[in-house]
Amino acid sequence: MQIVPARAKKAQGASLSIVPIFLLVLSVMASMALVAQRAATRQEQFELTREKHQLSQSLSFESENLLANVARDDTLGNLFQHQRNPALAEAQLVGLNTRTTLDFSALVDKTSGQVIAEAGDSDTAAQRKALIVELIESSRMRGVSQATLGIGREARIVHDGSSVLSLIAVPIGRNMVLVGTKAFTPIMLRRLSTMLSVPDLRVFKGLVLQETSYVVQPLGSQPPLSLIWTPSRKAAETLADLAFFGLIASLAVAAIAVLVFKRIRASTEAILVREAKASHEARHDPLSGLPNRAVFCELLADNIEDLPHRDSSIAVLLLDLDKFKDVNDTYGHAAGDKVIIDFGNRVRSLLRQTDVIARLGGDEFAVMQMGIHTHMETTRLAQAIIDAANRPFTMDGATMRIGVTVGISFAPDDGMDVATILRAADTALYRAKNEGRNRFALYEHRMTEAERIRKLVDDELRGAIEREELTLVYQPQVHADSGRIASVEALVRWRHPVHGLISPATFISAAEERGLIVPLGDWVMRRACRDAARWPGLRVGVNVSAIQFRQSHFPENVATIIREANLEPHRLELELTEGVLVEDADQAEAAMMELRAIGVKLALDDFGTGYSSLIYLRRFAFDKIKIDKSFLDSMEATGESAILVHSVVHLGRALGLEVTAEGVENEDQRRFLQAVGCHYLQGYLFSKPVSAEAIDEMLKAERDQSALASPDAA
């Protein structure tokens, strides 16, 4: 089963697309174009209005100018004088026309409407005259009284059906009016056209309903006439330019965006790939490619969380290969690797899609079996796994055999969190190993306390020695007569960071079973000898386990330790139990001889609990016997024990041994033991086992007391 971390899955799913970027660029471009287009339309409208306005202003300016020139002319007075003489008046008009560039002028009687005199270009004169008469007539028609009628001083733009004209009128006296016209020639129009930037200004016969036109008022009843021009269209040009440059710019922006986007996508993809690879590596065992412990725990946690929504259980199987070390040692690490990989594959082929196998490390695997309803489903799988492991593995023609031990626990039955479930499976695995390996065991709620401790020792004692979690306490043995401290016994304690202070009564035997007693014993002896250096003259008792004692180099070891601690050998007292002597008496005897040769003292511990054959006492050269506490306990209940203790003490003394009574808890016991001749007493009555510093204090108090006592004695 491939396990892809959730984060990587997400990252792969979120495929980056170019579409949004294009849409963005497109919408920016579109809104830019819209704004530009609206600005251009506005600008164009404004331009048109301006052009029309300027044209009308310029036209009226031309006629006003004409009017001013005419009105300023000196000959107007003469005209007034010659009003009754048409010939003279006409001569005046010809001169006026030339000076003021009028193309036609007429002196008109306002009252009668009659043209008194006229002058103008021969081809236009007749038509002009007719128009002016018409004008005068229409003016006269407007009013009621002739006196109030007439043309005043004015300038107008009109047309005559074919040309645009400036029409001016200047009153001459009370009754006369000088009326003149001047047509806008094509040259004049061209001049206006350039001056006003209204290109191609021209006359159009008819009414033009377009924006670039100026409708000219008719002088009489002529058909309509307009001035038209080509719009300058500056805005449109600007817009075109803008559109062009906008397009170029947008294309450039889009191109850059695409490039940047591609770069980003490439690097993002690279990062994702790298991340996914790193995450895969961090989550999988590189050798087998199986998920590692972290992944297994994560998946287990997820599935446990999901359990309340299901009607099935989860089984956790911890697999520990048997004889895997032999494969490594015999065939090499490549063979070991091959076995790990093959075994992983074999187990995988037994699992369903939803099940998970992980390699926890070394030769340990874990299987999570999902959706099970009966334990049978799991035990069947466990047996199949064992069978798979028992089939030979081959490499380069070599055939390798291993086995596997399986510990099984269930969620929710055995717990509802990862740690509890794994611990349960581990405890079951432990039991299966103790029962002889290559088998499976189900976790039972009442796995014994001893098993728990043994497991704790298994798992942690070795580390505890290295981490210096062990300490020594010392219990004094006092002279029965004086009560002064004669020696101390070293007793080991384990300060476990979680379980607190653990008594040696619970872990010594486990340490013996697990082969950890040797390093432990070594450590104790070393530390006790070092501590003894601070108590000159005092003996230090050290408990020696049978296994430790049976080591061939034990005496040599002791010698080295004593030498290193610079301790007088007779100050070290080894406490041995009968167990030491039972198994191989000859070897034990030899070792004891060696130890005596070094100079250390030997005590027979727990005397009275074992076989207690007196033979041992005779055969083996002990210096001391320690009567077990159980004697004192039963002494209180039955008188018989008192006699026994009595005789043991006697016997000891008879053999020339020192006798210590252990577990002295009250004054009665002390008095009795003193009375029967016990040399030393040890027990809570005097002191519980205490720290080395506390022993320092006790010794100091004793010295102080004897210092006080000695002057009196003197």
Ligand code: C2E
């Ligand atoms: P032990 O050698 O017989 O040690 C005496 C035990 O009796 C100690 O228990 C001590 O605390 C306890 N004791 C002493 N006086 C009294 C008393 O007045 N009343 C009662 N009820 N108990 C008393 P501890 O320290 O728990 O040690 C238990 C056993 O563990 C020792 O029995 C010894 O066999 C073993 N042990 C302790 N330290 C070591 C060690 O460093 N190496 C080895 N191999 N065994 C050790």
Ligand code: CA
């Ligand atoms: Ca002891």
Ligand code: CA
């Ligand atoms: Ca003892």
